[in-house]
Amino acid sequence: MGKVTGFMEFQRVGETYEAPVARKKHYKEFILSLSNDEAKTQGARCMDCGIPFCNNGCPVNNIIPDWNDLVYRGAYHEALETLHSTNNFPEFTGRICPAPCESACTLGINSDPVGIKSIEHFIVDKGWENGWIVPQPPLVKTGKKVAVVGSGPAGLAAAQQLARIGHDVTVFEKSDRVGGLLRYGIPDFKMEKSHIDRRVEQMEAEGVTFRTGVLVGKDFPANVNNWAKKTIAPDELKAEFDAVVIAGGAEQPRDLPVPGRELKGVHFAMDFLPQQNKVNAGDKVKDQILAGGKHVVVIGGGDTGSDCVGTSNRQGAVSIQQFELMPQPPELENKPLVWPYWPTKLRTSSSHEEGCDRDWAVATKRLEGKNGKVEKLIAARVEWKDGKMQEVPDSEFEMKADLVFLAMGFVSPVAQVLEAFGVDKDARGNAKATTDGDACYKTSVDKVFAAGDMRRGQSLVVWAIREGRQCARAVDEFLMGASVLPR
Ligand SMILES: Cc1cc2nc3c(=O)[nH]c(=O)nc-3n(C[C@H](O)[C@H](O)[C@H](O)COP(=O)(O)OP(=O)(O)OC[C@H]3O[C@@H](n4cnc5c(N)ncnc54)[C@H](O)[C@@H]3O)c2cc1C
Numbered sequence: 001m002g003k004v005t006g007f008m009e010f011q012r013v014g015e016t017y018e019a020p021v022a023r024k025k026h027y028k029e030f031i032l033s034l035s036n037d038e039a040k041t042q043g044a045r046c047m048d049c050g051i052p053f054c055n056n057g058c059p060v061n062n063i064i065p066d067w068n069d070l071v072y073r074g075a076y077h078e079a080l081e082t083l084h085s086t087n088n089f090p091e092f093t094g095r096i097c098p099a100p101c102e103s104a105c106t107l108g109i110n111s112d113p114v115g116i117k118s119i120e121h122f123i124v125d126k127g128w129e130n131g132w133i134v135p136q137p138p139l140v141k142t143g144k145k146v147a148v149v150g151s152g153p154a155g156l157a158a159a160q161q162l163a164r165i166g167h168d169v170t171v172f173e174k175s176d177r178v179g180g181l182l183r184y185g186i187p188d189f190k191m192e193k194s195h196i197d198r199r200v201e202q203m204e205a206e207g208v209t210f211r212t213g214v215l216v217g218k219d220f221p222a223n224v225n226n227w228a229k230k231t232i233a234p235d236e237l238k239a240e241f242d243a244v245v246i247a248g249g250a251e252q253p254r255d256l257p258v259p260g261r262e263l264k265g266v267h268f269a270m271d272f273l274p275q276q277n278k279v280n281a282g283d284k285v286k287d288q289i290l291a292g293g294k295h296v297v298v299i300g301g302g303d304t305g306s307d308c309v310g311t312s313n314r315q316g317a318v319s320i321q322q323f324e325l326m327p328q329p330p331e332l333e334n335k336p337l338v339w340p341y342w343p344t345k346l347r348t349s350s351s352h353e354e355g356c357d358r359d360w361a362v363a364t365k366r367l368e369g370k371n372g373k374v375e376k377l378i379a380a381r382v383e384w385k386d387g388k389m390q391e392v393p394d395s396e397f398e399m400k401a402d403l404v405f406l407a408m409g410f411v412s413p414v415a416q417v418l419e420a421f422g423v424d425k426d427a428r429g430n431a432k433a434t435t436d437g438d439a440c441y442k443t444s445v446d447k448v449f450a451a452g453d454m455r456r457g458q459s460l461v462v463w464a465i466r467e468g469r470q471c472a473r474a475v476d477e478f479l480m481g482a483s484v485l486p487r
C-alpha cells in the first residue's frame, strides 16, 4: 500500500521527456525512467484504498497496489515477479500503454492519480538492468505441438505461455521480423525495437521457434503489408500441429472513398510508418515515402495519426495538419460521471507537442492535384445532430497537401486469412470466439483458436497480451484436459 500518509505528502511526478526540439532530430526513445527516489515516493502515493479499481482498469489485471508497495520498500526483484505474474511484456506496456489503470485510480477522484505506468516502466527496466529477466524453459515437455499465426503482442504472449508450460510452439509471421505492430507500426521513438529482440531471444531459449517471411493462407489484399516469401496452407498447419492460434491482427485499413483518392501522395498510414521503422533497423527502402520539405495532412485523430505526425516531423515536414471527423472532446473529463472508466477527453500526445495543427469536426470532400499528384485537400466543417453528421453550409475550405496520410483506423482482420481457415466471423468481420465459458477463444473450426485484434478488432497492446495469455490457457486445457496457466 505504499506509505500510509504518502498520498498527502507527495505530489505526482511524471517521467522526464527530452525537449521536443532535440528529440525531433532522432528516432530513439526520449522518455527517461524515474530515479530510485522518485519511484519510491510515487509508489508511496498508493493509498490502500481497499478496492483497487486500478487492478480492474488494467486489462491484464496487474496487481498494482502490491508492486507500488514493493517499489516503495525498495524490493525491486519481488516487484518484478509480481508484475510478471500478470504481464509477459511490461516493458511494452510500461512504454506505450495509454494506462486505463490510471483513470481508475481512487486517488484520481480528487487528486492526480498514482503514476502507475511510470512505476511499471521503472520496475521492468530495473529487471533487465540487473539481469533478473532470464528464460524460463519448461521442466517437463508435453510432446504437443502448437502453431501460432502472427507475432504481435497477442501471438507472443500466447507462445510464451504455451512454451513455458511444455508445448512445442512455432510462431509463423509473414513479415521479415517478429513483433506485429510493435515492430512495424509503432514508431521507434515510442518503443525501440531492441525490447522485442530481447524477448525473442528469451522465448527462443524457452523453446519457441520463429518462422518469419511465411504467410499462412494464400490470397492476400494488395493494400495490406505482406513481405512473405513463402506460403503455407492452413490445412497443412492443422495436419502438423495439435492446435493452432490465429493472432493475425486487424490489418484491413479504413479507406477514404472520395474523388482524388487515387492521386500519388495519398497513402495509408501503414504504407508510411513501417518504412521508417525498417530504415531505422538498417534496411534500404526503395522509393521511401518521405515527408521532408512537404505539407502533410493526416486524416484521423487517433494513435496512428499521431504516429504519422511524429514521424513526419522527424523527416522534416514543412507543415503538418491533422484532421478528425468527430468534434473536439472536452479538455477535462467530468470525473464523478466517468470514474473509474476511460474518459473521452482531449489527449495531446508527445508527437502533437512536437508540432502540428489539429482540427476537429472536419470531413474531407475531395483531393485535387496536377499530373496525377495530390496538391490540395478540400474539406468542410461538419456538425453532429441526433447522432447524424451534417455538413455546415458554406464551410468548405481548401488546404495545401503534398502528402496525405489516411489514419482512420482498421475495419477488421484480413478477410482472406479467416476465410482460408474457414472460421466463422462475427458481425464486424472478426474471428468469432468468446472469451468465457468452456469454448473460450475457440473458433468454429476444430483446434483453431483466435486472440488479439484478430478476435476483438482494432484495440491495444495490453488487450492483445491479455487475450494471448488467456487463449494460451484455453489451448492448454484443450490439449491436456486441465491447465495451471492463469485465467
Ligand atoms: C500505428 C499504430 C500505433 C499504435 N500505437 C499503440 C499504442 O501506442 N499503444 C497501444 O496499446 N496500442 C497501439 N496500437 C494498437 C496495437 O498495436 C494493436 O492493438 C496490437 O499490436 C494488436 O496485437 P495483435 O497481436 O493482436 O496483432 P498485431 O500486432 O497486428 O500482429 C499481427 C501479426 O500477424 C501477422 N499476420 C497476419 N496475418 C498473417 C498470416 N496469414 N500469416 C502470417 N502472419 C500473419 C502480421 O504480419 C502481424 O505481424 C497501435 C496501432 C497502430 C497501427
Ligand code: SF4
Pocket (backbone or CB within 6 Å): 057, 058, 059, 060, 061, 062, 064, 093, 094, 097, 098, 099, 100, 101, 102, 116, 117, 120, 462
Ligand atoms: S498495462 Fe497499462 S493499464 Fe495495466 S498497469 Fe500497465 S499501464 Fe496500467
